[in-house]
Amino acid sequence: MTVKISLFTADLLRAAAACKPFLCAARSAPFLRRFRRRHPSSCPHLLGCVILIPNRLPISPPLSSSSSSSSSSSSAASAANGCGGDFALSFLPGGGWLGRGPATWEHLDCRNGRVLLKNKGSQELAVADPVSRRCVSLPTPPAGRAVGYGLFTDHGDSSEFRVVCVSRDTASGELRALFLSSGELAWADVAGVECQTDLAAGSRAMQANRSLYWRLDGGERMVAFSTASMEFSVLDLPPDLRELSFDAVDRGEEEDVNVLHLVTMRGFRIELWAGTVDGDGGIAWRRVEKSVRFHKVPTEMINPSVDSYQHELDVIGVAAGVLFLRQWNHLFSIDLETMRLKMLPNEDCAEALIYPYTIAWPPSFLNQQDKAGN
Numbered sequence: 001m002t003v004k005i006s007l008f009t010a011d012l013l014r015a016a017a018a019c020k021p022f023l024c025a026a027r028s029a030p031f032l033r034r035f036r037r038r039h040p041s042s043c044p045h046l047l048g049c050v051i052l053i054p055n056r057l058p059i060s061p062p063l064s065s066s067s068s069s070s071s072s073s074s075s076a077a078s079a080a081n082g083c084g085g086d087f088a089l090s091f092l093p094g095g096g097w098l099g100r101g102p103a104t105w106e107h108l109d110c111r112n113g114r115v116l117l118k119n120k121g122s123q124e125l126a127v128a129d130p131v132s133r134r135c136v137s138l139p140t141p142p143a144g145r146a147v148g149y150g151l152f153t154d155h156g157d158s159s160e161f162r163v164v165c166v167s168r169d170t171a172s173g174e175l176r177a178l179f180l181s182s183g184e185l186a187w188a189d190v191a192g193v194e195c196q197t198d199l200a201a202g203s204r205a206m207q208a209n210r211s212l213y214w215r216l217d218g219g220e221r222m223v224a225f226s227t228a229s230m231e232f233s234v235l236d237l238p239p240d241l242r243e244l245s246f247d248a249v250d251r252g253e254e255e256d257v258n259v260l261h262l263v264t265m266r267g268f269r270i271e272l273w274a275g276t277v278d279g280d281g282g283i284a285w286r287r288v289e290k291s292v293r294f295h296k297v298p299t300e301m302i303n304p305s306v307d308s309y310q311h312e313l314d315v316i317g318v319a320a321g322v323l324f325l326r327q328w329n330h331l332f333s334i335d336l337e338t339m340r341l342k343m344l345p346n347e348d349c350a351e352a353l354i355y356p357y358t359i360a361w362p363p364s365f366l367n368q369q370d371k372a373g374n
Contacts, residue, residue, distance in 0.1 A: 049324060049331070049344065050087065050115075052107055052353040085131040089115070092128060092135055109205050110355040112153035114161055127151065127161055127182075141165045141178050141187050147198050150205030150212040152227050164212055164225055166199065177225045177232045191232035195223065204317075208248035209260060219243060224260075238273060238285035240266070245315040246273075261288075265313045265325060268294045270334065294334070294341060319356030326354065 015022050092105055105126070109116040115128045125138035144167035152162040165178040169192065177191045197216045206213040211226045216234075219242040225232050246264035249272075260275040260283070270291035275283045294313065313332065316324035323334045331344040331354065 049333075050110060050355045050357050051331070052355075086133050087130045089117075089128055089130060089135075091133045092117070092126065094119070107353060107355075108149040109151040110357060111151045111207060112358055114151060114153055116149060116151040116163060118149075125149075125163070127163070136182065136185075138163065138180060138185065139187060141167060142189065144169055144176060144178075147175070148203060148205070148214050150207070150214070150225070152207060152210075152212055162227055164205070164227075166214060166223065166225075168198070175223060175232070177230075179227075179230065190230045191225070193223065193232045193234055195234055197221070199223070206248035208250040209258070211260075213248050213260075235260075235275070235277075235283050238275075240287075241273065247315055247318045249318045263315065263318055263323060265294075265315050268313060270294075270323065270336075291339060316354045317356050319358050322356065324354065324356055 089105065094104070104120045105117040106120050107115065108118055108125075113129060113131060115130065117126050117128060118124070119126070123140050125140065126135045127138065128135040146165050146167050148166040150164045150166075152164065153160070161182045163180045165180075165187070167176045167178055168174075169176050172192070173196065174192045175195045176189055177193075178187050179190045180187050195216070197218060200215045200217045200219065203215045210228045211224050213222050213224050213235075215222045215237075219237065221234050221236055223232065224235050241262065241264055244264045244266055246262045249261045249263050251259075251261055258277065260277075262273045262275070264271050264273070270289075271287055272289035273285055274288045275285045277283050313325040313327050316326055316331070318324070318336075321336050323336055325332045325334065332341055333344060334341050
């Protein structure tokens with residue numbers, strides 16, 4: 001007989017404080033993933049969007065999450081601001097984003113409250129937390145030509161992270177996946193795949209189904225690395241998506257764990273595609289959803305012109321149920337639950353790198369409880 005127990009955040013804190021075995025159980029990532037799936041209000045919250053404009057400090061305009069969690073998102077944002085969050089990362093050695101001379105840091109990835117960076121001078125890697133103003137230095141990856149990086153954070157336990165470096169092996173020419181965890185802080189060469197194509201220019205890591213994905217040059221395929229099985233593979237993309245920008249999205253449904261979902265914008269409509277891996281290692285794609293058209297709304301928010309109608313909406317990323325898009329030099333967001341479209345503060349985003357920023361809320365509450373108990 002299976003007994004189902006419904007817990008709320010306060011109950012979870014009390015259970016974690018009861019004894020060490022309960023604390024270990026409550027801190028396990030599988031348990032927290034199920035807990036947050038059952039209680040969406042405790043899932044990571046979207047605080048805003050980090051906009052990196054060349055030779056300027058980052059801009060992070062605040063943005064509420066979905067209407068059902070806007071209050072808690074607002075509380076998270078207020079707390080993040082009140083606890084001395086430093087999105088200029090001035091606490092990094094050398095002075096943050098702009099730095100001083102050779103100590104300038106380059107942005108590599110951003111996920112669940114953590115930022116992955118590389119020092120342009122020393123090539124040192126670091127994972128920084130702007131809210132707690134802390135950073136973890138990482139060793140330089142082993143020999144090989146690094147062609148891409150990805151930061152993986154588990155929504156079950158925000159205190160843990162993993163970093164994947166995609167490297168081109170100089171001897172065999174194949175792509176290799178180098179793996180580092182926050183518990184070990186040492187690189188391991190875990191998998192390789194025959195692939196002569198490099199990652200697409202500007203390709204950022206996408207996270208879904210406990211895997212990271214990078215688009216390959218040419219737009220016809222992408223590489224996938226599973227943090228669960230440590231497998232590295234190449235996946236074909238559907239022809240309809242090869243010329244479009246998209247992002248991978250985790251539906252959070254256990255029955256969909258083996259189905260990869262991609263969200264894109266085509267013809268000013270949001271489309272959701274599902275890919276299922278077959279027994280031969282291939283992947284079969286089908287479009288499962290299509291939204292109403294968003295053709296006139298963005299152009300009415302800005303000064304309508306011929307140029308604005310000629311630029312479709314490009315997908316920047318998806319975080320906490322919010323889809324970020326860019327049209328020309330303007331940035332928009334669409335709440336995927338309500339389909340409400342917003343225009344973010346007027347900044348020239350044509351040349352900017354844009355990363356949605358989320359944090360787990362309450363942030364690392366079980367770790368804080370553990371410290372309090374000791």
